[in-house]
Amino acid sequence: MSIDIAPILKMLVFPGGLTLLALGLLYEYIDRKLVARFQNRVGPRVLQPLADTIKLLAKEEVIPQGVIPLFFVSLPVVALAGVLTAGLYIPMAGLAPAYSLPGDLIITVFLLGLLTLCIGLAGANTADRFSLVGATRTLTQLFSYEAPFLLALLCPAILADSWQISVVHRSVLGHVWMALPMAIGFFVAVIGLMGKLELAPFDAPEAESEIVAGALTEYSGRGLALFRLGKDVALVLGITLVAAFYLGGLANPLEFLLKTLGLLVLVAALQALFARLRIDQTVGLWWRIGALLALVQLLIVVLLKGVIL
Amino acid sequence: MNTEELLAQAVQLVGDRASAQSVPEPNRIDLAVEPGRLLECVQPLVEAHWGYLSAVTGLDHGPQDGHLEVLYHFCQKAAVLTLRVMLPREAPAVPSVCGLIPSATLFERELMEMFGITCEGTPDTRRLFLSDDWPAGVYPLRKDYIVPTQTKAPEEKGSQP
């Protein structure tokens, strides 16, 4: 019996596993460096995220009192595994996704949401009050941005008549950038991505000055490292997804790099530009403005599609 | 109103309730008050909005003298009116002014803790800023409290948790 090595490679090396992790660390570096430069600082060194991760992995992991140890240990693993799986459906580096099936857009968004859910559960698992408030906020925020973000991603999908990432991606390739005719959708998608990743100004769930480090306050060592890696990977995936849908597709690795990095600059600039929103302001913003805008965009798309076709 | 007029106004408000009056500095007037008449003196000041209670100072005149003193400093612009209440070292007590000036609770708690002066009727009598394991009945700002030598401080207080 011969073992098919291709799926294992796909899962462990490219586009999943190692490549995603390496890209995640690289993008975290670029993000931190850009924010630091916007703030007039020098910023971290290239290998900084890698060193942070290795150091955390080599550190003692304290399992605090009052937690369910099984959940405490397994949640970070589930979170990271979830986002790594999501990587298989996304056109990484401009190449066709490793796997593609109808409706994988929904799966991907769900898997990315799983990370947030795990963080929320991890916070709720500990007895620490900061973690509990952080968990509440994380989950509150999850419910607020998830819908507009999905709606914003649906706009190109409706145009392409498919909920399959690779089909949508192929349909936008070579056309005019969707970000131009669908500026509102693009805007909502970028902001939604920032909310998803809990980047400033949507970092109320981990607002240092109020609740220390939010849901992850009690995590140390390995668990923290895995959650951080998960977030890094989610950053790469989210940016890739938005770039693939709205920035005219990713035809080759070079285009992938240019477009995702361009988007990263935008995200970093937005991070440096605003004061943190309170959680009620975040939720209000999403439901009052974000969801509305996304719906308006969706309506426009549906109407146009009906008129043209 | 200049400083002299302000001070004159203050004296007019409470002067007749004081047992003695002195002017240590041009912008200050000290009024000696019996503990029992303290609230009578504070009330007209609060009602007339004459300044604000800037500080409450405790003073220990030493074991020989046998007296503690509480100073209530009211400030309005440059003028400082001080109500001085003389108390015996044994079982010293003053009426609480928190009923008239709620924010005085901090000052009174400090007074109780540092000098062992009872503020009768103060809403909160808990430890203020001495540590939780500080021995009861030891009042650090009294003159007969000698600071233990530094390195042995925690042991000597016999207060290891």
Next chain:
Amino acid sequence: MSDVPAGLPKPWTKMLEALKSWSRIYSPWAIHFNSGSCNGCDIEILATLTPRYDVERFGIKLQGSPRHADVLICTGPVTLQARDRLRRVYDQMPDPKFVIAVGSCATSGGVFQGCYNVVGGIDQVIPVDAFVPGCPPRPEAIIDGVVKLLQSLKEKQVAEKTE
């Protein structure tokens, strides 16, 4: 997780050790605890984060949770009330952990020696790895203190190797 599996061949063990110590020196996350300081040292520690000094370029990050930190930066003499808190914060930090005492007061009690509510320097309560004297030390001195501490880790490792 913190120990290298014993079953690995020796070159591997060595490499993993080197990697661990490299990452530790490259990425010291710090937490700041004020046990009775006058604020002078605290604002200088905060100043190290800001554009002129920017410690992020050395990988130093100020963390809020003791669970995330490697280095405990202490300021001020230890007061009676802060003593237990200091010990608790130290205990909450995962191993390996290091302590830096910043300022004269944290070193010896400084000008507050002989005050009734002061226990003395940080080393009266928890073990200290590095002292940074000064009242307050300049931000450069504080950064230097962290760097020196990390350098000593490297030397210690080299010494262990030669043994």
Next chain:
Amino acid sequence: MTGVQKEKFIIPIGPQHPALKEPAHFEFTVDGEMVTSASVRFGYVHRGLEKGAENRNWAQALYLLERVCGICSHAHSTVYALGVERLAGVSAPPRAQAIRQILLELERIHSHMLWVGVAAHEAGFETLFMYSWRDRETVMDILESFTGNRVNYSANTLGGVKYDLGPQQSDSILRGLDSLEKRLHYYLKVVTNDESFLRRTRGLGTMTVEQADALGAIGPTARASGVTRDLRVDSPYLMYADFPIHVITDTAGDLQARFVVRIKELFESARNIRTAMEHLPEGELAVRFPRKVRAGEVVSRIEAPRGGLFYFIKSDGGENPVRVKVRTPSLRNFMSVLVGSVGRQLADVPMILSGIDPCFSCNDRAVIVRRDGVPATEFNPRKESASQSKS
């Protein structure tokens, strides 16, 4: 979770907490994200300074009291020196007084800029924090070139000052102030125009004139509510009578007003420094100060960056002070935090707290407010006193 929610859910802040660079222990009882009651316990930085000063001689106590607070250290040493000098019947020469005043105003600039950064940090506005601290380095450089130290300048001595202001230093100060003022205009624009920041400051921790007056609020906190309480004008000390200051007030009384008042005060400070340097009196820097100070009591007050600083000093004619009472401005303002945070969002608490620019090492004391469910705007000190005495 629901069981926990039904009970009182208390969020502790401090003594080790990233929002507080200094330790104090706050407990906020929250209902969801809403704060229903607040209490605080200080004492973590209580060192027993007042007793310590009694065990030191007059000159040594100066250095101890300078370290009451590292941010406004010069204010503490000046108020003590002024009091002791008055007690001893010695007066510092005019040049020393002018230099003290210049340093006080420089310290105010450093302190207010520090506060702008810290408050921005509490609001999660890292960029403003970084920018304001970058520009704060200008004034730190000035202070360092002037006195040789960035914090705790140790410029005062009993009877005068230690450091003279030479022409070179004057030049560097003037140049620094010029560049600083340009930046301050920018910050004023940011705190009044940036929509995301205004969302976190407007209408927050509001105190009306009456409330501020009744609570005895002082300093920029009171002035932002429209209370013109400033010792530099009310009771001029040093050279403030010759080089007067214009009191900045605002009427809004919220956090944004405090930002505006503090930044505008900096322009006033810069102007004051320029005037003082232009008319710097010639003469000695210090006069001889006796070892023993004649018996008496003195109340010494000056306007520190955070508000009026109050010292009561008593001498029995010996080499040591008999009593030094320190009442710091933050203490007078703390009531407004505890009262102001009830009924607000948890996320606003660090902002309200930082709004008064608290300084815990200054005032180590404690206060408690339990006012379940009553919004801050309805706070009435008279009413509160009634409810408290009942309980």
